Amino acid sequence: MRVAVYAIGHEGKWRIRRSLDLRVDVLWWGQRFCATPGSARMVLLSAATALSSAVRLEQRFEPRTEMSGWDPRKWGLWFRERMEEEAGRGMNGDAALGGQALFGGSGEVLHSGTGVWMWDFRQAMPEQVLRLLERPAGPGQAAGALAELGGMSDALVERVSGRSLLAAEVDALLQEMAPGLAGAWHSAAQLASLQGRLALDAGLADAGPRRGGGLLRMGRPRLPRCRRCGSEATGRTPCAACGRADCAYCEACLALGRSRACSLLLRSAARDPAVRAAAGPSTAAVRGRWGLSAAQGDAACAALGFLAEPPRRGSAAPGGRADRPLAPARHARFLLWAVTGAGKTEMIFPLLGAILERGGRVLVATPRRDVVLELAPRLAKAFPDTRIVTLYGGSDERWREGDLTLATTHQLMRFYQAFDLVVIDELDAFPYHNDPMLAYAAEHACKPDGKFVYLSATPPRPLQKEAARGRLPHAKVPVRFHGHPLPVPKRIALKSIEQCLRQPMLLKRLSSHLSLSLERGAQIFLFVSRIRHIDPLVAILRRMLGGVCIEGTSSEDPFRAEKVTRFRRREIRLLVTTTILERGVTVPRSDVFIADADSSLFDEASLVQMAGRAGRSAEDPAGRVVFASPQWTISQKRAVNQIKSMNRIARKNGYL
Structure with a gap:
């Protein structure tokens, strides 16, 4: 895109501006300065300069006291020098025009047949400006x-x-x-x-000056952002x-x-400051209105207290300009650390209601489209009189305005300082986890004085440390809705699946444990680390566990959804899968086996999430979880310790 570039000066103070429609700027400044005492001038520098060059010229402009005495020719020479400097940096989109289309042989600045003009607002409008205003409107x-x-x-x-x-x-x-x-x-x-x-x-x-990085990064070119x-x-x-x-x-x-x-x-940016929740209601009132358990009610009330707090000192004023530096301000944050199956969705209902009731806007962001589609009817039922918009790739509501917006995290890039409260669900999940782009988008979607609530069963280690040190307000929900402790994983020593596939007899120990689960009537998740292991492992287990319906699925399986449905119906008893099913799948009376649990692909969070598929129903709260591996790794130890810690907290607080 090309835009007009001009200088505007009042009482010796000069600025560079750019315009999509120069006629608007002429009328605007004329209305402002023609009846104002003091000197004021407008100087057209270019009728069509690449937007990128115009932005850089405006940002890098350094006014000089002598500019008030410049004539159009002097301004034209100054503009040409700036364009040549841009060309020297290799960043200018129209550097070639600096010595050709923009400048005639006499040095007069030209563009599309019109010269640079200067309007002194104390004098009559010059002929070039009159012709500009009489010209028909251009494209757009x-x-x-x-x-x-x-x-x-x-x-x-x-x-x-x-x-x-x-x-x-x-x-x-x-x-x-x-x-x-x-x-x-x-x-x-x-x-x-x-x-x-x-x-x-x-x-x-522009990338701006490099900060840090030492000698090793000095040779790396800076890139625009x-x-x-x-x-x-x-x-x-x-x-x-x-x-x-x-x-x-x-x-x-x-x-x-x-x-x-x-x-x-x-x-x-949305112009109004962020709304705050009302002073916290009692736990009993919250539980009664929203049908929460004791643990859910305590956590929701803690979060409501956080939402009622005034903005932190130093929070940016609302409605700030959108051309400030790229790094967003750090918002006030609260972590709802709830075990898998604790009912995180129900816990956020009081938080959403507290902001919506005061006229605020709320965003609930989740990493996956299927979760958006699953949450939408539940939110519609909980808030029947609220305008709810659901956004994901291919959504037909992408331009609708809503009081409550439910979106995949990538959709957040289309918002800017719009929401009073941003709720990030499954903070630790792909693609949000370890993606600075999505974290950046989430920060910019929230008003400067708005607030964040993170939901996770397995927060990243840095957040866990912040919470432990008291730097991150948080609430733990250490128990599921049915009030039974989480199943604690047991370990069995087993050679790697790669080795077991070459020597199938090594799988006998695993198959005997699988048989125990089948005999008690459980559905079995068998997680593996590699897609290539699924088919040969399914074939071997079918021979070893004759008469049992065993299938495998992965992200590459076109029949994945169909197999998960059959698994829920108990038509498939044992499903060999990768971590694609570590979240969002609830199957009553399930046992979980994780082969190669020592794999580097299975971190603490992944192991806890997979273990969380067991014991989710009130009819079978003590499902079995088995870590099968040749080594006992730090990730496995941390996963077991995290589960045991939640059980201790639940017992201490009387939730079990």
């Missing part, structure tokens, strides 16, 4: 005076409030939600930008919009549209 622009554009500007800001959208996404939103604005919103956006209600930026931001997801932009491609053969773009968030150095990104 709308005709009319500021008063007429004001209504369009209000409508646009209302539609994009709390959003972070590329220009193509704005087009799609308006086509669906405000067809009257579609195709002519650039003028309205420019007016909103001048009013400070909308930030118009390039999709990528994506303003939408915070990732370094490593991609390069020819671009017709700016003319570069190697226009930078972000590969990390490419699935949501190409964020380029020259693409326009609109961001508009």
Whole structure:
């Protein structure tokens, strides 16, 4: 995208501005300065400069006292020098224009047949400005005076409030939600930008100075960062919009549209400060209203107390500009550490209700689409009078406005300072875990003085340490709804599955334990670390456990959903699988076996999650969990200790 670039000066103070519709800026500054005492000038530098170059010029601008005495020629020479500096850095999208299209042989700055002009607001409007105002509106622009554009500007800001959208996404939103604005919103956006209600930026931001890294990183080139997801932009491609053969773009968030150095990104923060929950109700009242157990009620009340606390000192003021540095402020956080099967969804109902009742907006983010679809009807039932929007890849509600938004974590990149409360479900799960891009998106989706609640049965170790040291407010729910202790894993020594497949007799010890579970009528999850082990292991176990229906599944299995359904119906008694079923699957009367439990692919969290498939039903709360491996690793020890610790806390608090 190309934009106009101009300088605006008042009482000797100069700024560089850029515009999607220069006519709007002329009318805006003319209305502001023509009747204002003191000197004020507007100088057009370029009618069409690549957005990326215009943004950098504005950000790096250093005003000089002598600029008030410059004529158009001096301004033109200054602009050419800046463009040549950009070309020298190898970052300028239109550097070649610096000595050609922008400048005539006499040194006069030209562009598309029009020269640089200067308007002293104490004098009559120059001829070039009059011609500009008489010219028909260009692509994406709308005709009319500021008063007429004001209504369009209000409508646009209302539609994009709390959003972070590329220009193509704005087009799609308006086509669906405000067809009257579609195709002519650039003028309205420019007016909103001048009013400070909308930030118009390039999709990528400069890398800025390098901090730390030592000598080993000194030779590594700095890369621009994506303003939408915070990732370094490593991609390069020819671009017709700016003319570069190697226009930078972000590969990390490419699935949501190409964020380029020259693409326009609109961001508009919600203007109201974040709402707080009312002073905490009693545990008995919370339990009674929402039907929670004692452990759930205690945890929910602790979280409600956190939501009622005032913003921390140093929290950014609401409605801040969207062109501030990329690193978001750290929000106040609360951890709900609930064992698998504790009913985390029911526990957040009081939290959502406390914010919604005070007119706030809430976001519940979860890593997987299937969880979004499973939670949506439960939330609709709990909050029947609330506007609920569900967002995931392919959702037909992506531009709807909701008081309660339920979304996969990738969808958070389309929001900007929109929510009073952000709830991150399954904090430790793929893809959220260890993905700075999604953490960045989540931080930016929350209002500066809003709050975060994390839900997890297996928080990452750093969060566990923060909680243990008292640095992270938290509540533990150490017991399931049925009030029985968690099954504690037992260990059996077993050679690696790789070796057992070569010598099937080594599996006899495992098969004897499997037989015990089958005899007691249990469904069996048998987790393995490698997809390639599934089929040969299924074949061997079918021979050893004759007459038992045994199947295998993985992420590569097109019949995975069908097999899980048959497993729930007890048509399949033993299911060999990978960690794709470590979460979100509840099968009554289940036992869990983990082969190669010492594998580096199974960390503490993964082992606890897999063990959590057992003992979830009130009819069979003491399911068996077996770790089968040649070695007893630190991850296995930590998983067992975490489960035992939760049982001790539950017993101490009288929850069992």
